[in-house]
Amino acid sequence: MSVLTIERKVLEKNDDVARINRGVFAANGLFVVNLVSSPGSGKTSVLEQTVGYFGSSLHVAVIEGDCHTDLDAQRIAKFNIPVVQIVTNGGCHLDAKLVNDALPAFDLSLADLLVIENVGNLVCPANYDLGEAMKVVIVSTTEGDDKPLKYPGMFHNSSVLIVNKMDLAPYVNSNPDVIKANALKINPALKIFETSCTTNQGIPEWCEWLRSQTKKYAV
Amino acid sequence: MHELSIAESIVDIVRQHVAPDRLCAVRSVGVKVGAYSGVVPDSLEFSYQAITSGTPLAQSMLALECIPFVVRCRQCSRESANADGIILCSACGSFDTIILSGRELQMKEIELEDMAPEHVHPEQP
Numbered sequence: 001m002s003v004l005t006i007e008r009k010v011l012e013k014n015d016d017v018a019r020i021n022r023g024v025f026a027a028n029g030l031f032v033v034n035l036v037s038s039p040g041s042g043k044t045s046v047l048e049q050t051v052g053y054f055g056s057s058l059h060v061a062v063i064e065g066d067c068h069t070d071l072d073a074q075r076i077a078k079f080n081i082p083v084v085q086i087v088t089n090g091g092c093h094l095d096a097k098l099v100n101d102a103l104p105a106f107d108l109s110l111a112d113l114l115v116i117e118n119v120g121n122l123v124c125p126a127n128y129d130l131g132e133a134m135k136v137v138i139v140s141t142t143e144g145d146d147k148p149l150k151y152p153g154m155f156h157n158s159s160v161l162i163v164n165k166m167d168l169a170p171y172v173n174s175n176p177d178v179i180k181a182n183a184l185k186i187n188p189a190l191k192i193f194e195t196s197c198t199t200n201q202g203i204p205e206w207c208e209w210l211r212s213q214t215k216k217y218a219v
Numbered sequence: 220m221h222e223l224s225i226a227e228s229i230v231d232i233v234r235q236h237v238a239p240d241r242l243c244a245v246r247s248v249g250v251k252v253g254a255y256s257g258v259v260p261d262s263l264e265f266s267y268q269a270i271t272s273g274t275p276l277a278q279s280m281l282a283l284e285c286i287p288f289v290v291r292c293r294q295c296s297r298e299s300a301n302a303d304g305i306i307l308c309s310a311c312g313s314f315d316t317i318i319l320s321g322r323e324l325q326m327k328e329i330e331l332e333d334m335a336p337e338h339v340h341p342e343q344p
Contacts, residue, residue: 001246001331001332001333002330002331002333003328003329003330003331004328004329004331005327006236006326006327006328006329007325007326008232008325008326009324009326010225010228010229010232010250010324010325010326011225011228011324013228013231014228092221123221123257124221124257127225127257127258127324149305152255152304152305153255153256153257153304156255156304156306185305185306185307185314186304186305186306187306188306188314188315
């Protein structure tokens with residue numbers, strides 16, 4: 001037997017393309033967030049609230065990732081902003097190449113903020129760098145307060161936590177303070193927002209924070 | 220099931236390092252998988268078998284080395300292993316820790332059966 005020693009990251013090909021994406025984003029002065037969560041936690045609803053809040057005061061572009069259908073892109077297109085739907089045909093996450101393929105559909109120089117809404121999945125998207133500035137993880141009060149402990153990888157790799165569906169917390173026996181404490185056990189550096197897309201709670205704070213970040217990345 | 224695309228990445232890397240006519244000599248592909256890498260070893264092995272079946276790599280197998288999740292506390296300097304990926308120091312309870320291992324997803328080695336004698340250049344005396 002002969003042995004070839006190979007010290008290479010398995011996902012280095014993805015990481016190479018992510019580096020290219022990051023260069024494109026930087027050249028365009030674009031702040032890019034990778035929005036991740038379980039299915040049904042409200043990623044698209046938070047995005048609708050966000051885009052609606054900014055109106056014409058910030059130029060937002062959106063990449064939607066889903067296993068099937070362009071339903072999410074249709075929801076975002078109603079706001080008359082650039083949006084591309086990536087359909088993974090069952091694939092459980094977006095990778096850097098899929099995002100790279102979608103970029104020519106945009107005039108990135110016109111955008112301040114690109115939101116990539118990943119496939120609803122708290123496991124796989126944690127492993128794939130898309131070239132984003134940061135991951136934003138959403139967990140909703142209806143999912144169970146222990147979610148961060150069960151899916152630590154995603155909370156570890158994210159910079160921001162949005163606790164969504166705050167208005168439902170009393171009805172589903174959720175304690176948002178426990179969700180936050182559990183998330184901070186995984187990642188003490190998480191920036192946290194509490195939102196409700198029904199009452200608009202926390203949306204202005206989240207959006208103004210986003211706006212402040214876009215200024216840091218603008219060229 | 221992102222293990223399938225990870226298995227495809229592993230096969231790509233093997234093909235970059237082994238000549239096409241030597242792929243059938245590959246016996247095992249060593250990969251380090253951290254306990255906190257988000258990869259399920261059984262699923263990865265299953266995916267690898269599924270995508271190499273009927274190819275020159277069909278006789279090869281994945282040799283996964285599972286790496287435990289270990290943090291070192293910056294307060295008390297002690298190390299603790301925590302399967303949950305929680306960065307809490309189990310000795311003093313501090314969250315001020317650094318991750319030492321457990322996030323790996325890394326190629327290690329490829330083991331090949333030696334060439335048949337007729338393919339080997341005779342050694343110089």
